[in-house]
Amino acid sequence: MKQSLATRLTLYASVILTCAILIFPIYWLIVTALSQPDQLRQLPPKFWPEEPRWSVFGKILEERPILLWLSNSALAAMGAVTISMVVSVLAGYSLSRFRVRGGDSLGLFILTAKMLPATLLVIPLFGIFRMTGLIGSMWSIILAHATLIIPFTTWMLKGYFDTIPRELEQAAMVDGCSPLGALFRVILPVSAPGLAATALYGFVLSWSDYAYARTFLTNAQGNWTANLGITTMKGEYISNWADISAAAILVALPILAIYLFLERYLVGGLTAGSEK
Amino acid sequence: MAEIVIDRVRKSYGPLTVLKDFSLEVADGEFVVLVGPSGCGKSTMLKILAGLEEATSGVVRIGGRDVTDLAPGDRDIAMVFQNYALYPHLTVAANMGFGLKMRGTPAGIIARRVQEAARILDVEHLLARRPRQLSGGQRQRVAMGRAIVREPQAFLMDEPLSNLDAKLRVQMRAEIGALHQRLGVTTIYVTHDQIEAMTMANRIVIMKDGEVQQIADPETMFAQPANLFVAGFIGSPGMNFLKAETRAGRIRLFDQDVPLPPAAEGTITAGLRPEHFSAGPGPVTFTTRPMLVESLGSEKYVYFEAPQANRLVNPIGRTDEERRGDRLVARLMNSGPITVGEELTLSFDPARLHVFDPASGRAIR
Numbered sequence: 001m002k003q004s005l006a007t008r009l010t011l012y013a014s015v016i017l018t019c020a021i022l023i024f025p026i027y028w029l030i031v032t033a034l035s036q037p038d039q040l041r042q043l044p045p046k047f048w049p050e051e052p053r054w055s056v057f058g059k060i061l062e063e064r065p066i067l068l069w070l071s072n073s074a075l076a077a078m079g080a081v082t083i084s085m086v087v088s089v090l091a092g093y094s095l096s097r098f099r100v101r102g103g104d105s106l107g108l109f110i111l112t113a114k115m116l117p118a119t120l121l122v123i124p125l126f127g128i129f130r131m132t133g134l135i136g137s138m139w140s141i142i143l144a145h146a147t148l149i150i151p152f153t154t155w156m157l158k159g160y161f162d163t164i165p166r167e168l169e170q171a172a173m174v175d176g177c178s179p180l181g182a183l184f185r186v187i188l189p190v191s192a193p194g195l196a197a198t199a200l201y202g203f204v205l206s207w208s209d210y211a212y213a214r215t216f217l218t219n220a221q222g223n224w225t226a227n228l229g230i231t232t233m234k235g236e237y238i239s240n241w242a243d244i245s246a247a248a249i250l251v252a253l254p255i256l257a258i259y260l261f262l263e264r265y266l267v268g269g270l271t272a273g274s275e276k
Numbered sequence: 277m278a279e280i281v282i283d284r285v286r287k288s289y290g291p292l293t294v295l296k297d298f299s300l301e302v303a304d305g306e307f308v309v310l311v312g313p314s315g316c317g318k319s320t321m322l323k324i325l326a327g328l329e330e331a332t333s334g335v336v337r338i339g340g341r342d343v344t345d346l347a348p349g350d351r352d353i354a355m356v357f358q359n360y361a362l363y364p365h366l367t368v369a370a371n372m373g374f375g376l377k378m379r380g381t382p383a384g385i386i387a388r389r390v391q392e393a394a395r396i397l398d399v400e401h402l403l404a405r406r407p408r409q410l411s412g413g414q415r416q417r418v419a420m421g422r423a424i425v426r427e428p429q430a431f432l433m434d435e436p437l438s439n440l441d442a443k444l445r446v447q448m449r450a451e452i453g454a455l456h457q458r459l460g461v462t463t464i465y466v467t468h469d470q471i472e473a474m475t476m477a478n479r480i481v482i483m484k485d486g487e488v489q490q491i492a493d494p495e496t497m498f499a500q501p502a503n504l505f506v507a508g509f510i511g512s513p514g515m516n517f518l519k520a521e522t523r524a525g526r527i528r529l530f531d532q533d534v535p536l537p538p539a540a541e542g543t544i545t546a547g548l549r550p551e552h553f554s555a556g557p558g559p560v561t562f563t564t565r566p567m568l569v570e571s572l573g574s575e576k577y578v579y580f581e582a583p584q585a586n587r588l589v590n591p592i593g594r595t596d597e598e599r600r601g602d603r604l605v606a607r608l609m610n611s612g613p614i615t616v617g618e619e620l621t622l623s624f625d626p627a628r629l630h631v632f633d634p635a636s637g638r639a640i641r
Contacts, residue, residue, distance in 0.1 A: 176349035176378030
């Protein structure tokens with residue numbers, strides 16, 4: 001069907017507008033980071049600093065333990081994602097393949113955990129972690145993030161497993177695999193794009209957390225995650241927004257790198273050719 | 277290689293019974309085809325045989341061993357699936373060798389057997405490729421290869437040709453037949469296509485609504501169908517059915533007195549295959565006016581109306597087309613030109629008539 005010029009123009013205009021709205025905050029973050037602190041509030045604003053202050057990144061790396069914060073964030077995210085993937089692969093596969101009495105309701109019930117606001121879960125989690133002596137330890141946010149991630153990843157993986165023909169594992173079982181063997185030898189390798197997307201989702205969820213880190217780690221400075229660390233850069237009377245923006249950019253970079261690395265797995269189509 | 281015994285296998289899902297006391301003995305090296313319309317239970321039976329579904333009751337023996345409660349991998353069978361179910365992340369060679377690898381066969385032996393199977397199926401040049409790089413026919417061959425590499429006691433095939441185009445299907449049908457001749461492995465093959473069943477099977481099992489309708493070799497199945505369903509299912513086009521009243525060992529068909537086997541009494545359903553009509557006069561001759569003529573080159577399908585007195589009110593069949601009791605079809609070879617609406621003389625031999633009890637559907641002989 002050939003679209004009219006007006007339709008196409010409207011379409012392009014809305015795409016450009018959407019992209020602009022999405023990209024502008026990132027662009028402004030970069031501009032803020034590279035501007036001299038005294039230029040930030042000038043009117044009219046400059047859309048690119050006359051002398052970009054590239055040294056800001058070196059400066060904040062020297063002044064603040066950004067690398068420690070980043071490694072703590074990475075540890076929390078990797079721990080939470082590892083636990084979440086182990087649980088949700090098995091749970092998602094079971095929900096997808098086995099007919100259990102009340103299985104559908106069970107699946108929906110798992111999702112309701114996600115519908116509760118994170119702040120509501122903070123209170124019971126705090127109680128549990130205090131009892132178990134985990135407040136201030138990395139385990140507190142690893143487990144807290146896992147509770148946040150698992151409902152969604154289970155549901156995502158169930159959806160992905162539903163798209164994989166059952167005949168694949170049936171063939172594997174006829175070939176001598178146990179049901180678990182068929183899952184590990186055939187279904188999981190075939191699900192690489194789904195697993196990658198799910199893991200990335202969990203990673204981003206953990207990486208972007210602030211509330212849990214603020215609640216469980218405030219008194220354990222050595223375990224601060226990047227998001228928690230950055231908020232401490234904001235002073236009571238003076239805030240150096242250029243430094244904070246530069247730190248925010250450094251915190252966003254690992255997610256960008258991981259996305260670029262996983263991109264080839266995220267592209268579907270690995271199952272193509274298994275059937276018909 | 278082994279004989280297979282299926283003894284009163286039943287499968288129910290709650291109140292719904294999809295397989296009703298299925299029993300079958302398959303001899304060593306035999307090629308048995310399970311055939312029937314969708315939902316007749318043939319694929320369920322095959323999955324029970326493979327161990328992929330559990331039977332509600334009954335026993336399955338392969339090679340004299342009770343395998344009813346064994347896992348699929350412990351039954352020493354190989355299966356070819358309708359959608360091939362090739363492992364997309366593995367190469368053709370790894371796909372074919374997967375079953376041997378699972379059984380701990382040394383790599384050298386796997387490589388040799390994969391090579392040998394690839395040679396038999398003419399897929400040697402594809403061994404390094406992945407399934408997505410293959411055509412439909414090549415995938416089908418690889419799926420066959422995966423089955424034969426294992427040298428199992430039996431092959432189970434679940435509509436393996438239904439995803440191929442018509443021409444390739446005919447070719448692969450012949451190849452599977454030749455492969456069976458060569459390997460001599462007991463094979464159970466499921467299809468809904470009666471032509472596949474007729475051309476490939478040593479014996480055919482016709483099923484409907486979870487019940488076996490008849491077990492026989494293709495010739496017997498065609499010549500002596502056990503009931504109306506089998507008579508209508510086997511043969512293309514299907515058998516014509518006509519209603520008639522018996523009087524003193526005779527019935528009136530096409531306004532003619534036709535002799536019948538002595539066992540028939542009362543109202544009967546007479547069956548006559550389309551190919552048993554002839555153009556021109558014969559033992560029972562009548563005239564009609566064709567409603568439609570389909571020419572296939574060497575033969576013609578001539579559709580004409582059944583006489584009012586012989587029309588079936590509720591003939592056997594599932595589709596509207598099959599349920600049409602007022603239309604008959606004759607399959608005429610080398611008949612010369614036939615025009616729609618013009619008078620045509622047809623005939624048939626009453627010895628070719630099949631007689632069925634309209635209530636039970638069973639054949640009367």
